[in-house]
Amino acid sequence: MSSCGGPKIKSELRVFESPDELATDLAEYISQLSENSVKERGCFTIALSGGSLISLMGKLCEAPYDKTVDWTKWFVFWADERAVAKNHIDSNYKLTKDLFLSKVPILNSHVFSINDNVTVEDAAAEYEFAIRQLVKIRTVGVSESNDCPKFDLILLGMGPDGHVASLFPHHPALELKEEWVTYITDSPKPPPERITFTLPVINSASSVAMVAVGEEKAMAVHLATAGAGENFDASSLPARMVQPTDGKLVWFLDSTAASVLDVSNSGSG
Numbered sequence: 001m002s003s004c005g006g007p008k009i010k011s012e013l014r015v016f017e018s019p020d021e022l023a024t025d026l027a028e029y030i031s032q033l034s035e036n037s038v039k040e041r042g043c044f045t046i047a048l049s050g051g052s053l054i055s056l057m058g059k060l061c062e063a064p065y066d067k068t069v070d071w072t073k074w075f076v077f078w079a080d081e082r083a084v085a086k087n088h089i090d091s092n093y094k095l096t097k098d099l100f101l102s103k104v105p106i107l108n109s110h111v112f113s114i115n116d117n118v119t120v121e122d123a124a125a126e127y128e129f130a131i132r133q134l135v136k137i138r139t140v141g142v143s144e145s146n147d148c149p150k151f152d153l154i155l156l157g158m159g160p161d162g163h164v165a166s167l168f169p170h171h172p173a174l175e176l177k178e179e180w181v182t183y184i185t186d187s188p189k190p191p192p193e194r195i196t197f198t199l200p201v202i203n204s205a206s207s208v209a210m211v212a213v214g215e216e217k218a219m220a221v222h223l224a225t226a227g228a229g230e231n232f233d234a235s236s237l238p239a240r241m242v243q244p245t246d247g248k249l250v251w252f253l254d255s256t257a258a259s260v261l262d263v264s265n266s267g268s269g
């Protein structure tokens, strides 16, 4: 692995020869954060996305983590979900259930999936309400700067267009300041209806991990992590708007996703 501090945005870049090496380090990283949160707060709140990220979490289900992670202290959320039934192939919940949740002993009552039986508008409102209740009892922490929920870790994938969760380039949802969870009905990537965390929630997390593999992500990775000119339109690249206020941002990249990284951004390896 080579590692370097990101440029203008306070972040760490971890670059791996292969997705397999990335997955090994990602499992260790998540396990360490879990251990720290359980020690400090008695629980670990993690918000997941969909896509390729979930298969890259597979090593967490294997030794030693299957035994060493305190799974009973985990509370699982979704940073975004597609408006499809939970057994639909496009469901982020189904993906996570099949590849991760079915393999580790996380309590069912600690899994906060998004309602697939109501409209996206209602599902977003219901999800925000549920998170507000968990913030009140401090299962989910709270940001001191803006009263937003402070998840211990938000794991994000990124599309080749730079979208994160279901926040797409130039979409008005990128501007939301008060809402914690919102919905969209015009996703450029199918399915069109989705529910998503807003940027204030993502940027209030204690840790955000951005995971990207594959050459088709290389340009978006470069633009999201490089220093940009004053005229750069941030809303053209939502991944660039992920800038935790008090938390830490770590990029996990394979060598192909990192292939266009600005060399002037690379620090010690």
Ligand SMILES: O=C1O[C@H](COP(=O)(O)O)[C@@H](O)[C@H](O)[C@H]1O
Residues within 6 Å of the ligand: 049, 050, 051, 052, 053, 080, 081, 082, 092, 156, 157, 158, 159, 160, 163, 164, 165, 166, 189
């Ligand atoms: O639609 C989505 O896409 C992104 C990226 O997916 P990937 O397969 O290109 O890694 C994902 O992070 C998001 O959760 C999902 O809904």
